[in-house]
Amino acid sequence: MLDSFRLSHRQVVFTDERRRYISDSIFEVAGNLAAVALDPPDRTLLGTTHSVWDNMSLYGLWVRQHFRRIRSQNKHVGNAHFAHPNDKLLEVILLHKVMQKLDPCESEELQIAHHAVGAMIQHTLTLMLAEIRLEQWTRIFNLWKLQGMSARDWTIHIAGASAATYTLMTLAMRDGSAVYLPTGYEDVTLGIDLFWKEDGKLHAVSVKCVTGQDNPVLAWRVHELPTRTNDRIATxxxxxxxxxxxxxxxxxxxxIPxxxxxxxxxxxxxxLNHDWGRLTWPDQLLAPEHHVLVNGHDFAR
Structure with missing residues (x-):
């Protein structure tokens, strides 16, 4: 019997600890892209839809259309299809630009489109941060300074992607662990950022970036539906x-949530410059008896 989950979900696998380098010429192309006005795709092609997948398909095709133009104008971009971090950077810039054109308050359809593009940005940024050299992270974080970029939106993208990268790297580097990316629907509608499989158990992981938190990480295995709704953790x-x-x-x-x-x-x-194999908080999630209570919530450090 086929495993439908593994057929429909991309597994994140690190073959070694080598990291890749985004060339200066690609950063220059990214700066040029950020500065120009880009026309968003024609949404009438979709008709009336509330499908996350339809929106991701439309904007994914729009990105690839622009990518062909970029390749024809910049031969040094290369021929890889959205695999090398060079391409991921340009893809994120394009999606960031189109997201600025989507007003989620205008209609429910545009709200779904906004969320879909946001999920595409976070997935791509997360994989890029997990792949590039450490010395280039600051350069990625500071792309909000480019002309045409939204500082607020980019800061939000980076915060979410950095937190997801931290979690992905911790889990994917564990012996016997497998990490999978969610589908667009699972991300946008179900709030699942990663799937983590270990000890024969599948976990749906939601990752949040919390500014000013004293502990580097707090993690909860949610055993039952919380009845409290008066604080962020419970929500x-x-x-x-x-x-x-x-x-x-x-x-x-x-x-398991x-x-x-x-x-x-x-x-x-x-x-993000940790010795990933030395982080033990996932062990405590697998052994719930080690949990303690903080403000009425059990958690693992």
Whole structure:
């Protein structure tokens, strides 16, 4: 019997610890892209739709159309199809530009489109940060300074992607662990940022970036639907619990909800230069008896 989950979800695998380098010429192309006005795709091609997948397909094709133009004008971009971090950087800039044209307050359809493009940006940024050399992270974080970029939106993108990268790297580097990216629907509608499989158990992981948090990471295995709704932790726990339940019901497989808060220093990025194999907080999620209570919530450090 085919494993439908593995057929429909991309696994993130690190073959070694080597990292790749984004060339200066690509940063120059990215700066030029950020500065020019880009026409968004014609949404009438979609008709009336509330489908996350339809929106991702439309904007993905729009990105590839622009990419062909970029390649024809800049031979040094190369021929790889959105695999090398060079291409990921340009893809993110294009999506960031089109997202500025989507007003989520205008209609429900544009709200879904806005969320879909946001998920595309976060997925691509997360994979790029996990792949590029450490000395280039600051350069990526500071792209908000480019003409034509939205400083507020880019800061939000980077915060979310950095937290997701921290979690992805921690989990994917563990022996016997497998990490998968969610589909667009699972990300946007169910609130699932990553799937983590270990010890024969599948976990649906929601990752949040929390500015000023004292601990580098707080993580919860959500055993039951929280009844409290008067604080952020309870709300986030409730959301991932319900998202995991909906996934389990549709896929006919058990999925354990996990919430991860990654701390970000005030005025600085999430720290990503860890010895990933030495981080032990996932072990405590797999052994719930080690949990303690903080403000009425059990968590793993």
């Amino acid at each position: 986030d726990r409730r959301n991932i619990y319900l998202g995991a339940q909906r996934f389990s019901a549709s896929e006919k497989r058990l999925c 996990v919430l991860v808060y990654v701390g970000k220093p005030e005025g600085g990025p999430v720290r």
